[in-house]
Amino acid sequence: MTIRLGFGLPQTGSYDLRTDVTTAARAAEEAGYDSVWVLERIMRPEQPVDDMYLIPGKPWADYFRSVADPLVTLSLAAAVTERVRLGSSVLVGPLHQPFLLARALGSLDAASGGRVVAGLGSGWSRDEYAAAGADHAARGAALDELLDVCEAVWGADPVSYEGTRTRFSPSAVGPKPAGRIPVLLAAGNDRSMRRLVRRADGWMPSGLSNEQVAAGRRRLTELATEAGRDPSGLSVTLRAFLDVRDRPVDGERGPFQGSVEQVAEDVAGAARAGVDEIILDQQLAHTDVQDLIARGKELRTAVRATGA
Template sequence: MTTTPRPAGAPTRLGLALPQYGPLADPAAVPRFAAAAEGLGYASLWVGDRILTPLEPSDLYPGGGTPEQPYPKEFESFADPFTTLAAAAAVTSTTRLGMSALTGPVYSPVLLARALTSLDLASAGRLDVGFGLGWLREEYFATGVPWAGRGKRLEDLLDALDALWTGDPVEHAGPQWRIAPSTVGLRPAQEPRPPVLLGGFSPAALARVGRRADGWLAGWMPKQYLDGLWSVALEAAEKAGRDPGALRRVLRINPRPGTGVDTVADVPPCLDVAREAGITEVLLDLHYVAKDVDHALELAAELIAS
């Protein structure tokens, strides 16, 4: 298979998670944090998505949940991703604004397209749209969406969003949603649409990235697993007649006690691994190690200077 890999050692564009959950869940502080992060030189700002934290969840958090602590306690306070990004868009001018990641299948494509298009216009074309399937079935039940078939539902969502962003008139008839021929005058600033990034760690998820996304929302893991999963996306892109070298990778690093990347001091070696793998975009999430918003900014300043 022929590809155009990112050169090892290329400059890394550092991104930063906006203060959205846990002790950093302070919507009023988002503008100050976003402006300061842009001033420090961060290239992107990101939000996540958490809808519900049930007392007795059916599923354990895949990032280390246990029966005693099924998900990080920080998830119990989680601000709205759209409001958070809008607040950041209003006070920044150069940083990309991304989602890592919305639980795509629980959203209506018509309402979602309206919100995402508005964000892209409000930010003058700086939005990166990120979707995943999520891991908590209670979130699906609470939003009236079946857990079974969520992968196909995400595929239909992507088809419907493409129609809403590029069709004229807009029309979509899929297994989940039907959109009657309609006029949609509000279109994204980016043409033909904002970049779409997909998360996931299964072969099916990486094949979906290669077939139809602009890139992969990856999580920190040993390099051999990163490379192995990435090869699935590259092969799928080539089979679909797409340029594998055009795909992006955004590597998320969450310093968190007990994970091997316990503190911010453990982050620079991870960045070295990312550079060696040709990964040029890294998202740093400080929610698990920062005491409050001001502390998060102090840590962010240390990291970007290291």
């Protein structure tokens, strides 16, 4: 199967959000991308409780100072496109009130004709949890509740729910999604992988090498088989942070780092590792949307030339 290609939309303060999101979304669709994607980061604390991604000594990236709201960004993209799917990689689910997020995603899916892909995760930053008034220690349970509420709100009326953060009596809640919204989950250990097998349509790793993805896919297959689920029904969507250079990188290089041709070969390797869709995220490498678009077109052409 040909690997599907996603395009990371420009969300950071380097871009003009009044025009660049819509310009990039239109261009991605016209270039033949299968999907457009957003991330979620709500702040950059000056004295963070946690190091970035919980990696000791790793400072928070400067672009965290300004990242546009993911659902606002997807709504802008939805309004100017007709075909590309609209994905989140990922929404930090527990930062949101479950009922309101489920309803917002359902509305976006209805408005876009059934194009939403809900990528969800539990996050890692205690600073963000504090700012959102959410309990970091209970993030796993909060994600489970969000999944419950989405299932209820997106289902047939009347719907009701009784949980820790969400309670509502039998009610009509609309608009309903235009179709079934796929749910993808970020997962980095067996506990979260088991949740994925029970409750989701696929795995959404981020920033991993092809070797790490292949190992994760093997473990996902093992856990799905143990649970009595067909592993072939679980997709893998990888968010790849690209570092594209004007010249090839000689010797050892990082994942998705190097010339356009080297990065394209890495994408082909991702397909062989079991990735169904890859998000080519290069917004941090550019400050001009036309440069972002031009490199995106070049990358897509190079990837398809590999046969991936």
